[in-house]
Amino acid sequence: MPRQVDHEARRRHIAAAVWRLAASGGLEDATIRRVAAEAGVPARQLQYYFGTREDLLLGALELLNRDGEAEARERVAALGQEPEPRDVLRSVLLEFLPLDESRRQRHLVHMAYFVRFMTEDALRDRIRDAPPELEDLIAMLLPEGRRDEADFLLAGTTGLQGQMLLGQLRAERAIELIDRQLDRLFAPVD
Amino acid sequence: MPRQVDHEARRRHIAAAVWRLAASGGLEDATIRRVAAEAGVPARQLQYYFGTREDLLLGALELLNRDGEAEARERVAALGQEPEPRDVLRSVLLEFLPLDESRRQRHLVHMAYFVRFMTEDALRDRIRDAPPELEDLIAMLLPEGRRDEADFLLAGTTGLQGQMLLGQLRAERAIELIDRQLDRLFAPVD
DNA sequence: TAAGATTTGGTGCAACCGTACCAATATAGG
DNA sequence: CCTATATTGGTACGGTTGCACCAAATCTTA
Structure with a gap:
């Protein structure tokens, strides 16, 4: 087996770039190339880790919600x-x-x-x-x-x-x- | 003086097309060409009556608000x-x-x-x-x-x-x- | 070490984008 | 009728888009 990479971490890193762009200019600003530039990775990597742009937006939303729920649970537990x-x-x-x-x-x-x-x-x-x-x-x-x-x-x-x-x-x-x-x-x- | 056209009516007709597209797919669906097709007019006409795409989106919003206020006032008056x-x-x-x-x-x-x-x-x-x-x-x-x-x-x-x-x-x-x-x-x- | 799957890099393409530009057209005043 | 001008039509261009494709590189396991 070849080199292993922390997929979750890479996906989260890319998703964070989607969030920043979507928050400042809406979903239309979250193009593949722009997200790649924002995340500092080659555009090709988004294809590999998410697939199509639709999948990217869906995945980024999924991670956003997961993070949000965790944060909320933490604050309530506090x-x-x-x-x-x-x-x-x-x-x-x-x-x-x-x-x-x-x-x-x-x-x-x-x-x-x-x-x-x-x-x-x-x-x-x-x-x-x-x-x-x-x-x-x-x-x-x-x-x-x-x-x-x-x-x-x-x-x-x-x-x-x-x-x-x-x-x-x-x-x-x-x-x-x-x-x-x-x-x-x-x-x-x- | 040459032929005169009801500018307000034309703008409203085009703006309605913007509304339909924006309501169903967001602002990114409201491209000049798509709006023109939806309104059934040549794309060039949007340029003439609104200018740039930014102006188009702004103008369409303006008309939307005007219509909304009028409708609301009507219902309250009733x-x-x-x-x-x-x-x-x-x-x-x-x-x-x-x-x-x-x-x-x-x-x-x-x-x-x-x-x-x-x-x-x-x-x-x-x-x-x-x-x-x-x-x-x-x-x-x-x-x-x-x-x-x-x-x-x-x-x-x-x-x-x-x-x-x-x-x-x-x-x-x-x-x-x-x-x-x-x-x-x-x-x-x- | 060899092998083989995982992970990257880069590029090319067809489609679409916004808009600038130039002619053609139609019509209201003279 | 004629002409000036508001209006329309069509197109061309540079740029961007999503994505498919091919090679190279990398690292783990056998």
Whole structure:
């Protein structure tokens, strides 16, 4: 057997270049040649490790999501052994806001893929799984499991995400708005 | 003077082709040649009426927004002479949901422009004006003018928009969620 | 060491891109 | 009718795109 290479690492290195380009100029900027230049590798290497451009964009998205979930899980775990439901919920929601460069880039890239999410079947399936379980989780963390409030809370958070990405909303204000909603939802019942 | 042509009509006809392509495949599908074919006019005509491709995309967005505002104003006006604040607010919020093909396409196209909104200065300015006044309006329509609730209500609505566009949420459910929030916000104070 | 599969490098091609350019055409005023 | 000008048509060009293809290089195992 010949020389072995860490495929995962190479793919991640290339994917990171895709993310940077897609975040700054949309998917149309993520051409094979441009990505190769951004990653500092010959264009041929992208062919070898991903195949077609379509496969490259799909693979880059897959890695992005994997990284994002890992990061999110880490931050929730950092809350300690037996965290309050409210703190867990707050942490989950804040994961959707671009509060650091990592999250900002991730959400930006997601926006770049958005139109394709709706028209291309391969991508459609890839996101139709996650959301329901996420809304279940939020509903469970809420007192009395109020489903309507859980759904709107998540919708509101993603809405704030969009406003932040557009530079229309500062982080402090977004967090404040979420905390006010949490205040209300976790208020003692009269 | 030679033959005169209704410029506005021609531009709108071409812009509609841009919308259709951008809604189905993103901005990268809206090439000059493709738009021309979609509109059924020679490519040269796009040059004449819009200039460069950048100008075309900008102009198409401008017309889209103009149409959208007109449609929205119409629907609010249809509420009658002295509508209840709650009905006005509900109507404004529902304008953000893709409840018919017109709105669906409009929001879809906006998503296609999203990444550019953030990176290109020419587009940045074009949207930084509207939002504050919209949030003011919502806050005014709310009892006691609760600014925090107004802001989160708008964010939640745009969040629901995204979920609907992705096919994760049905229209009835989205409207129900909004109505539940309105129930709460317009509930008589104890 | 020999072998053979894995990994690279570079290049070529057909298709498409945006747009500049030049003629031809059509029509409203004189 | 005639002419000036708004409008259209078609094309050509330099550049980029995705990808297929062929050789060379590299390293592990037998």
